[in-house]
Amino acid sequence: MYVYIYDDYLSEGKYNRIIGRVETRLTDLGLSGKIIRLSGIKNIKGTIQSEIRLGAKTIIAVGNNQTINKVIGAMIEADAYGDFQQKTLLGIIPIGDDNSIAESFGIKNENEACNILLARRVEKIDLGLANNYYFLNQVSLNSAGTSLKINDYELEIVNRGKIQIINLLGDKNLSIKPNPHDGLLDLYIKNRKRDETFLRSKKIMINNQKEKLLIDNVLTIDLPAEISVIKNKINIIVGKDRLFE
Amino acid sequence: MFGKDNKLEKIKDAETIIGASIKVKGNFQGQGNIIIEGSLEGSVKTDAHIYIGDQAKIVANIDAKDAIINGEVRGNIKAKNYLAVGGTARVFGDLQYGELSIEKGAVVNGQLLSISDEGKRGEKHHKEESAVEQQ
Numbered sequence: 001m002y003v004y005i006y007d008d009y010l011s012e013g014k015y016n017r018i019i020g021r022v023e024t025r026l027t028d029l030g031l032s033g034k035i036i037r038l039s040g041i042k043n044i045k046g047t048i049q050s051e052i053r054l055g056a057k058t059i060i061a062v063g064n065n066q067t068i069n070k071v072i073g074a075m076i077e078a079d080a081y082g083d084f085q086q087k088t089l090l091g092i093i094p095i096g097d098d099n100s101i102a103e104s105f106g107i108k109n110e111n112e113a114c115n116i117l118l119a120r121r122v123e124k125i126d127l128g129l130a131n132n133y134y135f136l137n138q139v140s141l142n143s144a145g146t147s148l149k150i151n152d153y154e155l156e157i158v159n160r161g162k163i164q165i166i167n168l169l170g171d172k173n174l175s176i177k178p179n180p181h182d183g184l185l186d187l188y189i190k191n192r193k194r195d196e197t198f199l200r201s202k203k204i205m206i207n208n209q210k211e212k213l214l215i216d217n218v219l220t221i222d223l224p225a226e227i228s229v230i231k232n233k234i235n236i237i238v239g240k241d242r243l244f245e
Numbered sequence: 246m247f248g249k250d251n252k253l254e255k256i257k258d259a260e261t262i263i264g265a266s267i268k269v270k271g272n273f274q275g276q277g278n279i280i281i282e283g284s285l286e287g288s289v290k291t292d293a294h295i296y297i298g299d300q301a302k303i304v305a306n307i308d309a310k311d312a313i314i315n316g317e318v319r320g321n322i323k324a325k326n327y328l329a330v331g332g333t334a335r336v337f338g339d340l341q342y343g344e345l346s347i348e349k350g351a352v353v354n355g356q357l358l359s360i361s362d363e364g365k366r367g368e369k370h371h372k373e374e375s376a377v378e379q380q
């Protein structure tokens with residue numbers, strides 16, 4: 001059974017035609033299912049968990065990066081994510097802007113997304129964990145004044161720039177190619193002098209007295225934070241043109 | 246692996262890159278190629294290649310398969326295979342190497358010890374001891 005989760009912003013009139021086109025295409029492909037609109041729901045986690053218990057085999061996030069983050073957070077609750085839920089697939093239909101995660105999975109637009117759902121190419125993907133918050137793509141913060149502890153060593157960053165701890169590549173212009181199957185996080189630091197630092201680790205402790213940590217460009221959390229990765233945590237339906245091997 | 250300027254050619258060749266603005270403290274261990282352009286205090290070890298940039302400041306012992314040194318190193322360097330000391334390098338420590346090249350302009354304050362010679366000497370010494378025991 002397919003369950004489609006529509007994000008709040010899709011209730012805006014400008015998306016009516018796109019949504020209509022997607023629904024028609026899904027019906028034609030025999031992929032129609034239950035539609036849940038987040039605009040009328042306060043307890044997203046409870047709603048999605050309930051659908052999984054009722055037998056949903058595929059949960060499809062319809063929206064953008066934020067939608068995917070919300071749906072994953074709701075699907076995977078540390079205590080409740082048992083074997084049964086691990087068999088539930090996550091699909092993505094990107095609509096509007098800010099859809100770098102879908103692009104990483106080789107899903108360029110809503111039409112292609114429908115075909116990809118039909119093709120059902122499934123990959124197990126690592127999930128990042130920042131304290132108690134899951135992330136698929138990356139966490140980031142400004143670099144000045146940040147200290148990082150990895151295994152037996154510490155990194156101190158003096159200059160201004162950006163720190164990204166990446167699970168899944170969201171920006172194809174980056175010179176690194178993170179792999180969401182390797183059980184490792186890619187730490188990438190770039191400052192204004194175009195000075196680059198790059199290394200891989202399973203766990204990174206991060207602290208900054210002034211900054212907060214931005215998770216998947218959706219929410220911010222206080223520091224210090226422990227960033228780790230859980231290998232093959234979620235099954236995702238991907239396109240053949242995905243940006244990783 | 247190494248280009249004309251003796252630097253690891255592309256970012257994809259290196260598992261780890263420490264940029265010029267980064268200070269590392271502690272024991273840094275890797276299995277892939279490492280490029281260090283910043284500063285490091287502690288120790289650094291890899292089973293592969295290490296490249297120390299000309300602006301880098303290292304206060305650590307270095308242990309690698311191949312090492313190319315262009316910056317300042319205060320500590321001992323061991324390169325089991327090949328050790329190249331560039332013209333901008335300043336090394337204050339002992340060098341242990343399989344093969345060695347030192348470019349004009351480099352400053353080296355320490356002992357030079359060939360691992361192959363050391364191995365041969367150890368082997369010869371062992372044979373002499375065996376001969377004495379047989380007598």
